[in-house]
Amino acid sequence: MSDAGPGTGPLKGNLTQGPLTRTLLVFALPQLVGNVLQSLNGSINAVWVGQLLGDEALAATANSNILMFLLFALVFGFGMAATVRIGQSWGANDVISARRVLGSALGLTGMISLVMATLGIVFADKVLDLLATPGAAHDQALAYLRVVFIANPIATITTMIAMGLRGSGDAATPLRFMILATLLDVVLNPILILGLGPAPALGIAGSAWATVIATTIGFGAMLVWIYAKDLPLRLRGAELAWLKPRWEESRYLLSRGLPMGAQMLVISGAGVIMIGLVNREGLVTAAAYGALLQIWNYIGMPAMAIGGAVSAMIAQHIGAGREDRVDAISLAGSLTNLAMTGLLIAALVPFDRPVLELLLGAGSPSVDAAVHIQDLAIWTYLPFGVTIVLFGPLRAFGANYAALLVLFVSMYVVRLSAYYLLYPLLGADALWYSFVISSITSLGLTLLVYFRLPWRKSLQARVAGLERQSHP
Incomplete structure (x- = not known):
């Protein structure tokens, strides 16, 4: 193949062409x-x-x-x-x-x-x-x-x-x-x-x-x-x-890659802390939570795939000078994730007991505990999934420390505070309500970052420049 360069026609794999939702789905699947x-x-x-x-x-x-x-x-x-x-x-x-x-x-x-x-x-x-x-x-x-x-x-x-x-x-x-x-x-x-x-x-x-x-x-x-x-x-x-x-590329990879890796560590660290808190509630709750993690792992996958696809799409749009489509891509990714995650939850909830019995055994007392936990907490994957998708444009524009701060505040400060405040009133259920509260908080903070932080001004300036070029 010939080596393309700036100014040539779109390359194969170009994600800036065609209907946004269809292109996003074909790439994310x-x-x-x-x-x-x-x-x-x-x-x-x-x-x-x-x-x-x-x-x-x-x-x-x-x-x-x-x-x-x-x-x-x-x-x-x-x-x-x-x-x-x-x-x-x-x-x-x-x-x-x-x-x-x-x-x-x-x-x-x-x-x-x-x-x-x-x-x-x-x-x-x-x-x-x-x-x-x-x-x-x-x-x-x-x-x-x-x-x-x-x-x-x-x-x-x-x-x-x-x-x-x-x-x-x-x-x-x-x-x-x-x-x-x-x-x-x-x-x-x-x-x-x-x-x-x-x-x-x-x-x-x-x-x-x-x-x-x-x-x-x-x-x-x-x-x-x-x-x-x-x-x-x-x-x-x-x-x-x-x-x-080369130093130029290595500096970019280090400056952008380290905070993105830290985001994964923050999420995994919060998971380790959660397991420790769950273990305090005894073997039945620990077994129930362990089985649910096996299921929830799949519920969270659409957000990870769509978030990665949104990052790649927006990066290509930045390179192509098409920043005017960033918000439309973010909206398409968020709605697509809500639809896919919602369908998975809707398909699982009516059949959660037989699925959990496969993992825990039909006679296990952990099954009832797991069903109860799921009824309270599975919905957190809807707001948190949108959070992960909206991290896509933040990554593409380099606002990685803002995303890291959102995760830290919501998964450590808010989640643990909610747990300790609610525990005297709700007992073990405080764990699952803290899930819900932290997920809603993460979405709220992410929306605040998305619409208010300096990266947004950079986007608006680029879009305004494109409009001036289109209408001199």
């Missing part, structure tokens, strides 16, 4: 499917480990996954920053600039992931001690974690390429190879755990090696596809030198 696949992969692998190796092994993988999530938060932040930057280049029809961004992002995160993997392998034992991993699960967690760290650099680079492709409007290519890696991981888990056929019996390390092998094959296959199809973001010849991070 592959990412939504990918999110579902990742969660299903984790759930199925947990079943393999739990059924074949027992509770200690399952606890070991849970402790290990806490650490891996921290690394994912960092990659997510840099990946979203790269998505926005590549989207802006794509909207301006500047393939060369997009390749430079992707090269710098791969070089920067590749070096970071190699350092983190090395440190992880060396100090995994100490980190598990800091987490107070139970003695029975410690050794298994160590064996699992040291192998998983081997896959971390490849997984990081794969994620960065996938997010870069999404910035260029290509959500289908990452999905293809996520499906491949997921299927391989699921199939290889029992083979390597038990040693079926010629494979050695590796126990819990077999589950980790399944992830390493599946990730590596998926990465290799995606690279072959990218170069065989000559996709626009591939690097060739002298362009490979762009893998050495």
Whole structure:
């Protein structure tokens, strides 16, 4: 393919063309499917480990996954920053600039992931001690974690390429190879755990090696596809030198990526605190909440996919000088998310008891507790989902610290204050009402940020400039 540059016609994958809602849906659906696949992969692998190796092994993988999530938060932040930057280049029809961004992002995160993997392998034992991993699960967690760290650099680079492709409007290519890696991981888990056929019996390390092998094959296959199809973001010849991070791009990725990664850490930290508060209410409530988290994970997926799609779309519109459509994209994303999340909730609520009985057992007293919690709290995903979608334009315009502050205030200050104030009156129900209050607060604060902060003045100035150009 020819290398496009500024001033040429729209590139393939351009998200500035066509009806907004349709374009948004077509772009977001592959990412939504990918999110579902990742969660299903984790759930199925947990079943393999739990059924074949027992509770200690399952606890070991849970402790290990806490650490891996921290690394994912960092990659997510840099990946979203790269998505926005590549989207802006794509909207301006500047393939060369997009390749430079992707090269710098791969070089920067590749070096970071190699350092983190090395440190992880060396100090995994100490980190598990800091987490107070139970003695029975410690050794298994160590064996699992040291192998998983081997896959971390490849997984990081794969994620960065996938997010870069999404910035260029290509959500289908990452999905293809996520499906491949997921299927391989699921199939290889029992083979390597038990040693079926010629494979050695590796126990819990077999589950980790399944992830390493599946990730590596998926990465290799995606690279072959990218170069065989000559996709626009591939690097060739002298362009490979762009893998050495340039300060200009690295500074952008660090300044934008770190607060985005911090947003993920704030959300996960609030979740850890919530689990601690729930555990105080006893085993029945803890089991009920644990089962609900499995369900709610899927309820929140439309917002994550649509929020990412909104970021990429608006970034491309900024690059194309089409800031006049930003509010329309934000509205389309919010309404689409409300519709999709609302449909999921409406489909679940009438059948929540049989679904919960599948997870908890038909005779479990936790089922009634879970139904009660769900009746009170599931609706929080409607306002919080809109919050996540509206973070999309804030990311595209660089208002990341404002979004981080919104999350911190709503999920820590407001949620915990509501919990402690209401607990003497409502008991355990204070937990679920604090969910509702914090979600409504997050939406209110996000709307305030969206319509009032300085980024808004920048948007209005750009739109006014476009209007003057159209009507001199």
